[in-house]
Amino acid sequence: MFKYNNYRRNATQRSNYQFSASKYIMIKTAKANRHRTRIIRNTAYSANFIYLGLHVFYLILFIVSHLWEMVYADIAFIGVYFFCFYVLQKAKYYIYALICGNAFLAFISIATIYLGFHSGFHLIIIGLATIAFFTAYFSKVRGVKNPLIWSALSIVVYLTLYFITRFVNPVYTIPFWLETTLMVTNILICFLMLTMYLTIFLKYAFFLEKKIMNESRTDELTQINNRYALYDYLESMDNKTNLFLAIFDIDDFKMVNDTYGHVCGDYILKSIAQITIETMNDEFVCRYGGEEFIVILKNEKKNQVFQRLETLRKNIENYAFEFEGKKIHITITLGAAKYTKNINSLASWIEVADAKLYDGKQTGKNKTIL
Numbered sequence: 095m096f097k098y099n100n101y102r103r104n105a106t107q108r109s110n111y112q113f114s115a116s117k118y119i120m121i122k123t124a125k126a127n128r129h130r131t132r133i134i135r136n137t138a139y140s141a142n143f144i145y146l147g148l149h150v151f152y153l154i155l156f157i158v159s160h161l162w163e164m165v166y167a168d169i170a171f172i173g174v175y176f177f178c179f180y181v182l183q184k185a186k187y188y189i190y191a192l193i194c195g196n197a198f199l200a201f202i203s204i205a206t207i208y209l210g211f212h213s214g215f216h217l218i219i220i221g222l223a224t225i226a227f228f229t230a231y232f233s234k235v236r237g238v239k240n241p242l243i244w245s246a247l248s249i250v251v252y253l254t255l256y257f258i259t260r261f262v263n264p265v266y267t268i269p270f271w272l273e274t275t276l277m278v279t280n281i282l283i284c285f286l287m288l289t290m291y292l293t294i295f296l297k298y299a300f301f302l303e304k305k306i307m308n309e310s311r312t313d314e315l316t317q318i319n320n321r322y323a324l325y326d327y328l329e330s331m332d333n334k335t336n337l338f339l340a341i342f343d344i345d346d347f348k349m350v351n352d353t354y355g356h357v358c359g360d361y362i363l364k365s366i367a368q369i370t371i372e373t374m375n376d377e378f379v380c381r382y383g384g385e386e387f388i389v390i391l392k393n394e395k396k397n398q399v400f401q402r403l404e405t406l407r408k409n410i411e412n413y414a415f416e417f418e419g420k421k422i423h424i425t426i427t428l429g430a431a432k433y434t435k436n437i438n439s440l441a442s443w444i445e446v447a448d449a450k451l452y453d454g455k456q457t458g459k460n461k462t463i464l
Contacts, residue, residue, distance in 0.1 A: 129301075134187050134232050137294055142182065145194065146175040148283060149201075159272050163265070164208055171201050191229040195244065198222055199251055206255045210264035212273055214280035216255055219248045221287025228291045315360060316367035319380035324388060325440060327378050338391040338399045340430035341447045342407075345459045347385040350422065358417045362424060366410060373406045388444070396432070396464060403428050403462045411460065425460035427451055 149172045156164040174197045181190045198218060205215040226244035268276075311323035319327070328334065344350070344362065351359040363385065370379050370387060378390040389406075391399050407426055415422040429451030437443045450463040 130232060131185075133294065133298060135182070135185070137232075137291075138182055138187055138190055141194070141290075142175055142178050142190075144286075145198075146172065148279075149175065151279070155272060155275065159268065161208070161266055161268070164205065167201070167204050171197055188229065188233040191225070191233070195222055195226065199248070203251065203255060206259060206264075207262075208265040209268055209276065210266075210273070211256060211259040212277060213268070214277035216252055217280045217284040218287070219252045221284045221291075223248050224288055224291050228295055231295070313367075313381040316364050316381050318367045318371060319378065321380060321382050321388075324378070324380045324382070324390075327390065328440060334433045336393045337433045338394065338396075338430050339433070339443050339447050340389045340391065340399070340403055340428055341382065341444060341451055342387055342389075342403075342426045342428035343451070344385040345425045345427055345455075350424070354417060354420065354422065358422070361417055362415060362422070365413070365415060366424070366426070369409055369413060370406060373409050374402070382444075391430075399430060400462060400464045403430060403464070407460070407462055427454040427459045428462040429454055430462070430464045 149168055153165060153168045153172065156162075156168055174193065178190055178193055181193065199222070202215045202218055205213060209215070223241075223245045226241040226248075227238075230238065230241040311320060311326065312318070313320040331337070344366065347359065347362070350362060363381070366387070367379070367381060370389065374389055374391075377392070380388050382388045389403075391402065394402070407428060411423075411425050413424070415424050429447045429449065431443065431446040431450060433443060437446070454461045454463040
């Protein structure tokens with residue numbers, strides 16, 4: 095197993111290039127915010143349709159059972175959910191959550207007092223507590239204070255309704271079929287709330303986990319693999335006996351930065367990353383740091399490795415780099431080493447290849463040493 099060590103070449107061999115990631119971070123943040131907003135919008139609209147459909151179902155039951163006071167109350171709450179579509183069009187998602195939550199608590203309280211505890215409306219309060227934490231996470235009003243307050247309020251309402259119905263008879267004595275229908279419906283709604291919101295939250299958590307893993311193994315500038323991806327790639331391989339590690343850097347890259355500026359340096363690095371990916375086909379390529387890149391070649395003989403690396407070197411040498419109307423001639427020097435049993439870490443393997451790279455630098459640059 096490779097033991098990862100932070101390997102750094104001698105300071106005189108490495109440029110003082112420093113990448114500013116502010117613009118990159120802004121782009122990534124904007125994408126993440128759009129994804130979050132899309133989840134909130136889709137969830138809110140879906141939930142509102144479900145709540146509206148649920149109240150229409152209640153309305154039918156109340157009309158069939160001639161529970162006219164409940165009919166009037168339910169019509170009022172249906173109006174609330176139609177109004178919620180207007181709120182959602184204005185993208186006021188937190189206000190929507192407050193309206194829905196309070197509307198549900200009010201309806202649950204009325205329904206329980208009028209129809210009794212065994213109608214099961216109190217069970218929806220459990221689902222509302224879950225929605226409170228979901229809303230707090232996805233809204234701009236972050237933190238656990240508000241959902242905890244909402245949960246405490248839900249408990250108070252739940253217990254209050256329980257004790258009221260213990261000592262006071264409901265306004266209506268409903269038939270067994272209606273009581274059973276309402277209880278089963280409200281049990282299903284409670285579990286639907288829990289399942290739906292927790293599923294969305296879990297999928298988003300998996301999305302974030304995958305996103306973080308990918309970004310931690312992707313170079314911010316060139317958008318190719320970085321050194322951590324290199325470590326994972328080699329760790330995943332059981333047999334390394336036929337592997338070659340090639341390390342190369344850009345000749346006189348500090349001079350390029352000093353002459354043309356770091357923006358030009360960024361352009362050169364991104365271009366070389368793309369050329370390397372296209373030239374090496376399916377081989378593993380990563381930016382190791384600064385102007386250094388590493389390529390892992392597998393299942394090839396020494397002369398084949400040399401020819402492929404020479405092709406890469408010539409492709410970069412012959413590429414027409416042009417920045418702000420100025421043509422820039424770029425070359426690279428490569429050093430490569432085959433994996434042997436004497437190599438016990440990634441750092442030691444890189445040291446062997448880097449020693450060959452250093453020889454190439456000392457003997458004229460723009461060459462491949464294997």
